[in-house]
Amino acid sequence: MTIKDIAKKAGVSMMTVSNVINQKHNRVSPKTIEKVNAIIRESNYTPNLNARSLSNKSSKIIGIIISIEDTDSDINYFNNPYISTMIGVIEQELRHHGYFTMIRTVVSPSDIMKLLGGWGVDGILFLLHTNSNVEAFLESSSCPAAIFDSQLTLPHLINVSSHDENGLYLSTSHLIACGHRHIAFLADYEGNPIYTKRFSGYCKALAEHNIPLRPEYLLKYPVSYEGGIEAVKELVTRNLPITGLVTVADICAIGVLEGARLSGLSVPSDLSVIGYDNLAICQFTYPKLTSISQDMTQKAVMATRLLLERIESGEMPQKSHITLDVTLVERESVRKIES
Amino acid sequence: MTIKDIAKKAGVSMMTVSNVINQKHNRVSPKTIEKVNAIIRESNYTPNLNARSLSNKSSKIIGIIISIEDTDSDINYFNNPYISTMIGVIEQELRHHGYFTMIRTVVSPSDIMKLLGGWGVDGILFLLHTNSNVEAFLESSSCPAAIFDSQLTLPHLINVSSHDENGLYLSTSHLIACGHRHIAFLADYEGNPIYTKRFSGYCKALAEHNIPLRPEYLLKYPVSYEGGIEAVKELVTRNLPITGLVTVADICAIGVLEGARLSGLSVPSDLSVIGYDNLAICQFTYPKLTSISQDMTQKAVMATRLLLERIESGEMPQKSHITLDVTLVERESVRKIES
DNA sequence: CTGAAAGCGCTTACAG
């Protein structure tokens, strides 16, 4: 079933059918529109989008790019709740605007170009990026693109990030407000721009309350479950007088919970801890984990809308670099110290 | 940069370039192949896949379909770890075979047809389906398709499922082997074909050990965190002599963990519990949750491969209805009762 | 308001 068949049935030209389909109603008489639409409906016709893309410049496909280390990697990046949540929101948003979603894990910039060139993708969302991929991409293409949490603020790139510094400022301040003064920061942050920003939020909160920043309170362990366990071991071994701990990822905080159990420490009685990300899992740990929440839905919707605006208007939106605020979600892993 | 440009540069016809690209090496001289390939490489040419799809029958796009209730639903189906894990594996598998992945949440069968007709999708994977959607789809299309865990065994539909009955047979048997005789089954299973199969595994294990099936041990609560909490409440209120509990989803078992805490019951000392799905979260609960594992990677890979085999060979694979076995993963939520 | 023509970039028979 093609436009040609419809045209024949309706006794009009293909071009008239095309005009009806594309809602160019000023070019077709109401009667013809009605007639053609009726035939389209009853014949269950769907336009061939490959043909349309070939004629138009636009394919109505948006590519979600996830940069991975290695093609044969056994890591399933979609297990990452951040990734999957974002994809869900983006897909819904794109669908509502009449776009299609192609997802693709890529290793090199050339993988991206194949997607782009191959399908004439209208826009790219870098869900997980490497700077080198993004830079190579921007050099060789002018395809509209959006990125998340990037420290590169390039003029042609939409960038939606979270207020990382404020995240740890909030968690640290909360512990301080609860009477804690000996607060550890857990994360091997050096070299990671996002974690470094979060670290600066920790420093800022301490400074504001005239609490000295003690190097021995900086627990530089990997941001992982295992890292959390190890960190508590160190804390106990070195007998640090720490009563509160902030970190940059829930998974790491959950490791701390386990580490505390292994060391006979009770959370929050002996140790208060605050995670980061507010994953669904925070509700299911024991105790339930207080965490910093970034509104992923808002983040994904914002980036998607800006990208579509960029595509449809042909120019960069006024505000193309957006920083979203974060909030503290209180649960059960923090104790108030009476003074 | 098109095939035409390449042809001009190489001083050959478009069709020769096409033959080189499509590896029809018997039709082109080695010298020409070399020359054309060199030009393709240096000019960074990528074939226009829309044009190719238009000419060929094949688009090399596979659609992953997720049936949802309602277009504007606020539920993010990608938050479901099953969904996201499967997508990750499928995308990788498709990529390795040279295919592209389009994901699409759909409400009605016509949404599916738009994907299909629109892009000339080569195959469909129903990740989450409703029977009505699948049936409507099969009636009006002969596009190769695969489905998961469906009780409909249709001749033209690839179906990869898990051995649901065995899942609960394993968990129940494990409790029995650990000395438990009073074992509750938690799930409002009626009307849900998968849960009903799992329930029959519970019955089978009891029967094999001559343990009577007591209706009062059937806790018919929703399969959710809240359902788990409620179930324990009932158990305590009615003072049932239950020492073990099996259920059909980890999230529900995690609710049981919480419910037990709320009732002052200790897991596993007072109550042993076994979940289902072996989600990553099982490692992070307290106590760590013993669960039934279905190998999702295997499941996704199997379905994808069968689908591609079906597409490329043009006929249904020999074995198109596959049931994968499940395993018990022991952690800390089960206690051995000394007799 | 309506239509015949050309073109998007590729591939598939077919002829040489």
Add this chain to the structure above:
DNA sequence: CTGAAAGCGCTTACAG
């Protein structure tokens, strides 16, 4: 081994 022609299904100027 190589090429000119026709076609995939649509759309975009252009002419009437």
